[in-house]
Amino acid sequence: EYGIVRPKGYTVSYHATPEMEKHHFGQTHPMKPWRLTLTKSLVTAYGMPFAMDNYVTREATYEELNAFHSSDYLDYLSTAAPEDQPRDIENPDKEVKYNLGGSDCPLFHGLYNYCSMSAGCSLDAARKISSNQSDIAIAWGGGLHHAKRYEASGFCYINDIVLAILQLLRTFPRVLYIDIDVHHGDGVEEAFFSTDRVMTVSFHKYHPETFFPGTGALEDNGPKSENNPGAHHAINVPLQDGITDEQYEALFESIIGTINERYRPSAIALQCGADSLAGDRLGRFNLRVQGHGACVRYCKSLGLPMIVFGGGGYTPRNVARAWAYETSIAIGADTRIPETIPDHAPWREHFIHDTLFPTLEQSMNEPRHNRNSDKRLREIVAHVHEQLRFVSH
Template identity: 50%
Template sequence: MAASSKRKVTYFHDADTMGSYYYGPGHPMKPHRLAMTHNLILSYHLYRKMEVCRPHLATDEEMLQFHAAEYVDFLRRVTPDNQPDFSKQLQRFTVGDDCPVFDGLYDYCRLYTGGSIDGAMRLNAGTADVAINWAGGLHHAKRSEASGFCYVNDIVLAILQLLKVHARVLYLDIDIHHGDGVEEAFFTTDRVMTVSFHKYGDFFFPGTGDVKDVGIRAGKYY
């Protein structure tokens, strides 16, 4: 393949901090796996075929493009030490067992979200053909609700960034769980088509994603 036709790949990762976040003992979500993935990229010399970038920390303003102000404010202020003072908000925003409060929670959200926004901006600018953010993909988070280990929906925010340049976006989700947060965000618009390949039935989380769910109003069949 000629050098001029090679795809420009950009990979976002913060090797200093991303692998250090800890949801808690026994929790299946383990950010340290991101450090393991990064080590594989280094060991197989894949980094030589891509541009490696440190993601920026997403700002409140960026997260507020989708999430409610009171929810973002809660994520910024709550800590393991003060969470008893936020009992009402913990219940309201469904933060608890599946989505626990842990040290550095807010910066963790800012970091993985920043990587996805950065990737979308690179695609918009034409400086990357492929953008990778292994830390992202937290597709269950809703506007004012944490869900399924997800707090900030970086995918929705990245798609909103893409829509600043592109008329339409096709979103493919191949996680075993339905990408309910992304689908819900764009359920009524024809500018984003969400396609999720997931396990459905037998009370499997999150219990949504029936094949008959095709959007409503302008979003029907998109």
């Protein structure tokens, strides 16, 4: 209908299940699994499924989750019920077992099913890449980068990204992990802290006292000991409120381009958290859908096998726009799809403005003041280039 055709000699797979999207974190919780339904409906309205291999994903097994997570944590996660932990109304954030049951990581009905479907989605994507059956595998239901081996954190219970990268490491010597979520990708960084087989790069808002999780300073580049193979293999790009498309794209291409030359990854794992978009309920940046998508386009241009994950994203209409646009980039249809959201798209009224590319003014009442000076961004690039002088493969 929109001239969407299968790219020749190139396979994109889309991994999702409508079952995952039925779960609820709670009325006021910012994480809305329903945004995945909205994304899929937009992808479908544009006719993109014709150009991809579409897979309904499954729940990951206990053994698969156990490849990263500890058994005692998984046992508790799989059995804990919402009513097990009467919440302390006075102290909603008070210490709880494995950080479960607080306001960020509530225990809700079907939690274990939700977590294992997210992991199943990312693991299926990783297997398609490992077996060379896909060139790009899309897992919008994954990207939960804060989860730790034995602890939930920041809306994340199971680290599907770590599980997927472990799968990639069975066939690829080196994996480059890139994280454009507005939050620091701390769980993935920590999991691969002591290895040079994974380089982690996170772009995020950094303000230790006021912005979650508070880690990811420019100088944090992995173990300090040169004897540790992980030294220099964690890259952090700390940013301030209001960064624009132009600044972000230049920064991204300079940093990722140099990393590609020095580290020479054999595969890419790209976390596309959409909370870095302008107008996000939790985010602070001024990125438009085009600027966010440019990161996906640049990574694709490197010609390496790639998994793209979801992640954060708390204004569902913008999450759906970004991830639908990025799906079109994966299949090479981004120049063919019309900017106007199709008339027949379900929930079309949810988008408020009928365009895929709202302006900053359409995204929020008042664009945020840009607190990133070009001078500071040049210092960041210089520091990263300096780190990469220690890296050669």
